[in-house]
Amino acid sequence: MPVLSVRDLSIDYITRKGPVHAVRDVSFELEKSETLAIIGESGSGKTTLAVGLIRLSPRGTKVTSGEILYTKNGLTTDVRTFDDDDLREYRWAEAAMVFQAALNSFNPVITIWEQFLDTARAHGMKDRQKVRDRADELLDLVHLDAKRVLPAFPHELSGGMKQRVLIALALMLEPQLVILDEPTTALDILTQRSIIDLLRQLREKLGFSMIFISHDLSIAAELADRMITMYAGRVVEEASVADMFYRPRHPYSVGLLRAVPRVSGALGSVASIPGSPPDLMRLPVGCSYAPRCPFAIEACRAADPPLVPVDTPRHQAACIRWKHVAEVLGSDAEIPVAEKLA
Amino acid sequence: MTALIELDHVSRTFTTPDGVITAVDSVSLAFGQGEAMCLVGESGCGKTTTGRLLTGLLRPTGGRLLYEGKDVWLTKGADLARFRRAVQLVHQDPYASLNPTRTVFQTLSAPLFRHKKASSQRQALAAVTELLQRVDLSPPENFIAKYPHQLSGGQRQRVAIARALTVDPKVIVADEAVSMVDVSIRISLLNLLLALAKEFGVTIVLITHDLAVARYFARRGRIGVMYLGRMVELADTEALVTDPAHPYSAALIAAIPEADPDITRSKKRVELRSAEIPSLLSLPPGCTFHPRCPLAEAGICDVLVPELLPIPGAREVACHVAVRERTGQSAAVTA
Amino acid sequence: MTTAILARPTVGQRLLGLWLASAGFLRLLSRRPVGLAGFIGIVFFLLLAFVAPLFVPFQNDPSLADIYQTPSAAHPLGTDFQGKDVLNQIVFGGRDILTVAILAALVSTVIAITFGSVAAVVGGRLDSAILAITDVVLTLPKLILLIAVAAILRPTGFVFLAILLGLLQWSSLLRQIRAQVLSLKERDYVEAARSLDLGIVHIVFREILPTMRSYIAIHFIFAMTEAMYAQVFIVILGLVPVSGSNWGIMLYFAQGQGALYFRDSIWYILSPILAISLVQLSLVSFASALEDIFNPRLRGSA
Numbered sequence: 001m002p003v004l005s006v007r008d009l010s011i012d013y014i015t016r017k018g019p020v021h022a023v024r025d026v027s028f029e030l031e032k033s034e035t036l037a038i039i040g041e042s043g044s045g046k047t048t049l050a051v052g053l054i055r056l057s058p059r060g061t062k063v064t065s066g067e068i069l070y071t072k073n074g075l076t077t078d079v080r081t082f083d084d085d086d087l088r089e090y091r092w093a094e095a096a097m098v099f100q101a102a103l104n105s106f107n108p109v110i111t112i113w114e115q116f117l118d119t120a121r122a123h124g125m126k127d128r129q130k131v132r133d134r135a136d137e138l139l140d141l142v143h144l145d146a147k148r149v150l151p152a153f154p155h156e157l158s159g160g161m162k163q164r165v166l167i168a169l170a171l172m173l174e175p176q177l178v179i180l181d182e183p184t185t186a187l188d189i190l191t192q193r194s195i196i197d198l199l200r201q202l203r204e205k206l207g208f209s210m211i212f213i214s215h216d217l218s219i220a221a222e223l224a225d226r227m228i229t230m231y232a233g234r235v236v237e238e239a240s241v242a243d244m245f246y247r248p249r250h251p252y253s254v255g256l257l258r259a260v261p262r263v264s265g266a267l268g269s270v271a272s273i274p275g276s277p278p279d280l281m282r283l284p285v286g287c288s289y290a291p292r293c294p295f296a297i298e299a300c301r302a303a304d305p306p307l308v309p310v311d312t313p314r315h316q317a318a319c320i321r322w323k324h325v326a327e328v329l330g331s332d333a334e335i336p337v338a339e340k341l342a
Numbered sequence: 343m344t345a346l347i348e349l350d351h352v353s354r355t356f357t358t359p360d361g362v363i364t365a366v367d368s369v370s371l372a373f374g375q376g377e378a379m380c381l382v383g384e385s386g387c388g389k390t391t392t393g394r395l396l397t398g399l400l401r402p403t404g405g406r407l408l409y410e411g412k413d414v415w416l417t418k419g420a421d422l423a424r425f426r427r428a429v430q431l432v433h434q435d436p437y438a439s440l441n442p443t444r445t446v447f448q449t450l451s452a453p454l455f456r457h458k459k460a461s462s463q464r465q466a467l468a469a470v471t472e473l474l475q476r477v478d479l480s481p482p483e484n485f486i487a488k489y490p491h492q493l494s495g496g497q498r499q500r501v502a503i504a505r506a507l508t509v510d511p512k513v514i515v516a517d518e519a520v521s522m523v524d525v526s527i528r529i530s531l532l533n534l535l536l537a538l539a540k541e542f543g544v545t546i547v548l549i550t551h552d553l554a555v556a557r558y559f560a561r562r563g564r565i566g567v568m569y570l571g572r573m574v575e576l577a578d579t580e581a582l583v584t585d586p587a588h589p590y591s592a593a594l595i596a597a598i599p600e601a602d603p604d605i606t607r608s609k610k611r612v613e614l615r616s617a618e619i620p621s622l623l624s625l626p627p628g629c630t631f632h633p634r635c636p637l638a639e640a641g642i643c644d645v646l647v648p649e650l651l652p653i654p655g656a657r658e659v660a661c662h663v664a665v666r667e668r669t670g671q672s673a674a675v676t677a
Numbered sequence: 678m679t680t681a682i683l684a685r686p687t688v689g690q691r692l693l694g695l696w697l698a699s700a701g702f703l704r705l706l707s708r709r710p711v712g713l714a715g716f717i718g719i720v721f722f723l724l725l726a727f728v729a730p731l732f733v734p735f736q737n738d739p740s741l742a743d744i745y746q747t748p749s750a751a752h753p754l755g756t757d758f759q760g761k762d763v764l765n766q767i768v769f770g771g772r773d774i775l776t777v778a779i780l781a782a783l784v785s786t787v788i789a790i791t792f793g794s795v796a797a798v799v800g801g802r803l804d805s806a807i808l809a810i811t812d813v814v815l816t817l818p819k820l821i822l823l824i825a826v827a828a829i830l831r832p833t834g835f836v837f838l839a840i841l842l843g844l845l846q847w848s849s850l851l852r853q854i855r856a857q858v859l860s861l862k863e864r865d866y867v868e869a870a871r872s873l874d875l876g877i878v879h880i881v882f883r884e885i886l887p888t889m890r891s892y893i894a895i896h897f898i899f900a901m902t903e904a905m906y907a908q909v910f911i912v913i914l915g916l917v918p919v920s921g922s923n924w925g926i927m928l929y930f931a932q933g934q935g936a937l938y939f940r941d942s943i944w945y946i947l948s949p950i951l952a953i954s955l956v957q958l959s960l961v962s963f964a965s966a967l968e969d970i971f972n973p974r975l976r977g978s979a
Contacts, residue, residue: 041524041525041526042495042524158619159385160617184599188384188385188551189384189551189553189594189597189598190384190593190594190597190614190617191384192597192599193597193598193599193611194617196599215524215525216525216599217525217601218598218599218600218601218606219599221599221600221601221602221603221606221607222599222603222606222607241603242603242604245601245602245603255526256525256526257601259525259526259527259528259529260525260554260601261529261554261555261557261558262554262557262600262601262602262605263553263554263557263583263595263598263600264583264595264598264600264605264609265600265602265605267557267558267561270529270558271529271530272526272527272528272529272530272531272533273526273527274530276494276496276497276524276527277524397872399868399871399872423874426872426874427873427874429872430872430873431868431869431872433865433868433869435865438864438865438866439865439866439869440866441866441884441887441888442888443887443888443890444883444884444887449866452870452873452875452879452883453873453874453875456873456874456875456876456879457874502869505869505873506869508873509873509874
């Protein structure tokens with residue numbers, strides 16, 4: 001039984017000029033102790049999706065359809081039906097979110113200890129000593145010196161340390177699901193490495209399921225079991241990590257992989273994807289990636305392609321030409337680059 | 343290659359209430375014309391400060407900045423004005439680098455008018471159109487009257503590059519210019535900069551913390567690795583990436599996650615002795631990397647500051663151990 | 678197509694442009710009802726003070742038989758202590774007050790912008806000198822100084838009064854402008870302008886100040902309200918030679934002639950108070966919408 005099962009989830013932003021379809025018909029499943037990477041660039045809807053999973057969406061967002069089914073101990077409930085009390089229990093104890101350390105995720109005027117205390121109290125832990133013990137334990141888990149970190153203010157800590165504290169805070173109530181938003185973005189190389197290694201360690205030790213969202217393919221390559229690529233609010237491909245990297249079937253995944261240069265090994269042919277993501281309020285008819293797609297044909301502009309299974313197990317792509325993409329990749333032919341935008 | 347612009351043992355310190363910070367410590371670097379070079383390092387290494395020193399926006403507290411062989415900070419008048427125009431900076435944040443109250447045309451035409459490259463609106467329009475085409479903002483008519491908020495991050499960076507080009511610079515310092523831009527269009531921006539270097543002979547210095555970007559951009563050039571204000575290694579890109587001489591470079595290269603599961607999960611990491619980055623206010627004695635360095639040797643590395651010395655392969659490294667092992671000469675001799 | 682951008686606009690195109698700009702402006706305002714109400718109020722009072730007097734005859738004949746009449750068809754706001762129509766005085770009373778307010782705000786804003794930006798951009802000893810002078814002026818008790826200067830100099834001309842008020846007002850605005858410019862000076866696009874050698878004048882007037890437009894406009898409006906208060910204040914105290922009639926003078930007489938004790942004369946006091954207050958209110962309400970108006974994102978873009 002998957003821990004999390006998302007079905008046809010759609011989330012809109014309500015603006016004065018009309019609704020912006022930030023997330024459209026997203027479905028995926030997450031098994032126990034599995035790590036899922038949601039990869040996308042600006043405007044892909046990944047952050048809206050992540051925040052929507054624990055219903056922390058800001059004002060003005062509306063989930064217009066779909067279900068978020070969470071399973072624990074054999075009991076499945078739809079997170080969308082939770083009232084405020086249920087949500088408070090769900091958030092942090094079942095599903096916790098690790099925000100991006102670089103983005104002011106801390107209250108700047110209170111110490112880290114007070115942050116722990118606040119979080120603990122908000123979720124029913126009142127005994128100071130217990131909280132203290134737990135904080136020591138958690139900081140030790142993330143390889144931080146509690147004596148140094150707890151009395152400090154956020155600005156006194158480095159980016160890497162802050163990220164570790166955020167991870168420690170998320171693990172406070174031993175959640176089954178941990179969601180991380182851009183956990184390594186804006187961090188130095190060596191710090192990124194230590195955070196990735198830490199997450200791997202923690203996952204092995206504590207066995208939680210992990211979802212992380214990022215624009216960085218390499219962190220998916222490091223940590224994920226399965227991957228989803230998102231474009232203009234939709235899932236365009238879902239596969240195991242190996243299949244996504246070595247046997248991609250959606251032109252956007254192909255394009256994205258090709259746009260990332262390597263450090264080790266051959267440089268290969270690297271190319272950008274021309275153009276920019278579409279305006280979510282004025283989506284083109286048909287496949288939203290078609291204007292930038294080197295494989296696009298007339299039929300692509302007729303209707304938005306649904307996710308269909310492709311030639312490897314548990315692998316889906318939202319492209320009517322996936323077979324052609326597979327052929328081109330399988331042969332040694334040059335991967336085409338799209339002409340200037342259609 | 344005769345050096346077009348050169349940093350000669352340049353240092354820069356800042357006085358803060360907590361003490362004196364040496365952001366850049368005796369860095370020497372020479373750039374030829376049309377060179378595409380990268381400065382890499384982590385935060386606090388001084389690469390941004392070095393970029394600012396290169397553009398003349400910051401004055402060195404030690405050493406000299408030489409342009410066409412002359413000390414920039416001793417030149418005045420027309421020579422100094424010429425230098426200012428010759429070295430331009432492209433900023434990191436596309437959302438802050440353009441004035442939000444001015445259109446693309448206004449932003450690009452202002453320097454044209456100022457430096458008499460256009461004396462009428464008609465001429466300015468023609469020049470701006472040509473600039474926009476040069477930075478691949480096509481068709482130019484679509485962009486001329488737009489305000490920055492109507493452009494994407496990548497488009498804004500192109501306008502920023504076009505703005506730098508209005509004064510026919512000889513050197514462009516791109517400070518993390520692709521870091522805040524979507525992954526899928528970084529390469530096209532880098533290609534644009536490379537084209538400028540190749541076709542127009544503009545020297546491009548790209549400052550970045552992303553080694554993968556550095557490797558792509560400088561693949562036919564050099565990379566300089568900085569740590570805590572000092573240059574620790576300077577080498578041709580391929581040589582650096584395949585055979586790093588300095589243990590810090592080796593650690594960086596081994597630590598980078600790659601977009602390839604098989605490669606990245608089997609990469610051998612270089613274990614550092616400590617994850618603590620020393621504060622710039624109290625740097626370790628001798629080689630500032632020694633507390634973390636797996637090759638550190640007591641008695642040498644914690645006492646003597648290593649100079650950037652040449653080793654075989656037309657490269658330089660600032661490490662006692664590396665120099666000794668690659669040249670067979672000990673640090674005591676060369677110090 | 679590109680040359681079309683540059684062709685000199687015809688008169689028709691210019692008018693169309695103006696029309697579209699005003700339409701855009703009103704459209705933005707309509708999203709902020711408070712701002713729109715303020716704008717309407719300002720337009721109303723400007724028309725009342727500057728245009729109405731051109732069409733309405735000035736009634737200056739005292740009529741002792743009609744002292745303190747209650748409002749009627751002939752005198753919608755009643756009469757004053759001399760039997761003169763109050764409404765008529767209101768119509769003619771705004772001109773001076775508003776002119777002085779606008780002029781005083783202009784003087785103080787121009788001084789604050791000029792010296793504030795120069796201090797911030799040039800820095801060094803000039804900055805210290807300007808700051809020192811500003812701090813001294815800032816600590817002077819303005820109203821008392823105003824009373825003293827007015828009592829000594831007895832300003833008769835309104836221009837003189839306006840300049841006087843302006844000279845007392847610039848100090849706090851200068852500090853604020855200086856602070857803003859200091860922070861804007863560090864922006865990337867300003868640094869680029871320095872790198873491109875665009876010159877101090879361009880940097881201040883084309884790069885920095887335009888991004889402060891709403892800031893400056895809001896302060897101009899508040900300077901106006903301050904000037905109005907200050908004016909009325911010294912007029913009520915009788916420190917300015919009283920001649921002619923304006924809202925402040927009405928209050929002077931109302932107080933001096935004991936209108937407070939006559940129930941029938943309530944409109945004689947209330948009318949100028951209401952007029953002044955409504956102008957202030959309109960100005961402040963309009964100011965609240967200004968930030969939106971100057972935001973390039975909201976102005977007629979895609």
